[in-house]
Amino acid sequence: MSTRLSVNINKIATLRNSRGGNNPDVVKAALDCERFGAEGITVHPRPDERHIRYRDVLDLHEVLTTEFNIEGNPTEAKFVDLVLKVKPAQVTLVPDALGAVTSNAGWDTITHRERLIDLVGLFKDAGIRTSIFVDADVRMVEGAAETGTDRIELYTEPYAHGYGSDRETAIAPFVQAAIRVGELGLGLNAGHDLSLENLRYFRQHIPGLLEVSIGHALICDALYYGLENTIQLYLREAKA
Ligand SMILES: CC(=O)[C@@H](O)[C@H](O)COP(=O)(O)O
Numbered sequence: 001m002s003t004r005l006s007v008n009i010n011k012i013a014t015l016r017n018s019r020g021g022n023n024p025d026v027v028k029a030a031l032d033c034e035r036f037g038a039e040g041i042t043v044h045p046r047p048d049e050r051h052i053r054y055r056d057v058l059d060l061h062e063v064l065t066t067e068f069n070i071e072g073n074p075t076e077a078k079f080v081d082l083v084l085k086v087k088p089a090q091v092t093l094v095p096d097a098l099g100a101v102t103s104n105a106g107w108d109t110i111t112h113r114e115r116l117i118d119l120v121g122l123f124k125d126a127g128i129r130t131s132i133f134v135d136a137d138v139r140m141v142e143g144a145a146e147t148g149t150d151r152i153e154l155y156t157e158p159y160a161h162g163y164g165s166d167r168e169t170a171i172a173p174f175v176q177a178a179i180r181v182g183e184l185g186l187g188l189n190a191g192h193d194l195s196l197e198n199l200r201y202f203r204q205h206i207p208g209l210l211e212v213s214i215g216h217a218l219i220c221d222a223l224y225y226g227l228e229n230t231i232q233l234y235l236r237e238a239k240a
């Protein structure tokens, strides 16, 4: 089974927004990512629009030909309306805290069960595949399964953080979670802080990994290797 690479282009928008204007052009960059081999494009609009703007999502939707994955916090009505309007291939529900620098935890799928059931139903009725962002915790995976979601996305920051010092210990809860995902018949995605250094080991130890979404490290690597080479390097790790 091959794991698909979805390139998160938030950081390209961050660079554009730092000067105003349209350089780099986010839509062109996304199309180039696709041309260079990306199998999907991920965006994670936030209420402050500090990187991807809601307008970008509409523009991207017009032109992308690979899988479009929109991530974000569904407690924002604006986010829900945007996703229902665009109808991407996949929506990933993330419990972002307002003001957080980046996503820093998965859902408590037990506490938020009823809300997640409603949201998953809403998006699935619109023909959108759903994925719920969760920590590598079997209880949270089981809670996610009860919402009716198609997939879960494992929050991989703790793995990435622990990889350098003790990768066997770092991957262990992710293996357990992935096995449970498979038993429950859900699809499995993963992301956050995956990199050229830690991706191959993750891919080789996690059963049934359908998709990784990678942004920060990939765009940093592109400064050195160029976007086309970098996407090829990540594809090699994702397929290893
Ligand atoms: C859910 C997730 O892990 C990513 O979408 C990540 O949060 C990227 O968001 P930022 O680019 O805002 O850090």
Ligand SMILES: NCC(=O)COP(=O)(O)O
Pocket: 008, 042, 044, 071, 153, 190, 191, 192, 193, 194, 213, 214, 215, 216, 217, 218
């Ligand atoms: N879902 C994770 C994602 O889209 C990218 O996260 P990161 O690679 O920017 O940490």
